[in-house]
Amino acid sequence: MSNIRQDVVRHNVQAHHTRGESVVPAxxxxxxxxxxxxxxxVFRVKAVSRGGAGPWARSIAVYVE
Known part of the structure; x- marks a missing residue:
């Protein structure tokens, strides 16, 4: 059985704010x-492997002062 984590090429982080949205590769x-x-x-993350992107993870809300 292969380790799925080894297949991950990168992660995408999505940041959503009332002024817009951005996706940051990591x-x-x-x-x-x-x-x-x-x-x-509101932030959420998804993994991207050689086989394509997975689903977005559950989101989390953060407040910036």
């Missing part, structure tokens, strides 16, 4: 989303 399990304006953001 090569590991960390991503930096620069220049966040104050407000409520």
């Amino acid at each position: 090569s590991s399990t960390e991503a930096k989303v620069p220049d966040l304006d104050p407000g409520r953001y």
Whole structure:
């Protein structure tokens, strides 16, 4: 049985704010989303492998002051 994690090429992090949405590619399990304006953001992540992208994970809300 192969380890699925080894097949992951990158992760995509989606940040949604009332002013717009952006998707930030990440090569590991960390991503930096620069220049966040104050407000409520909803983040979610999906893995991308050689076989294609998986589903978006459950989202989490974050407040930036």
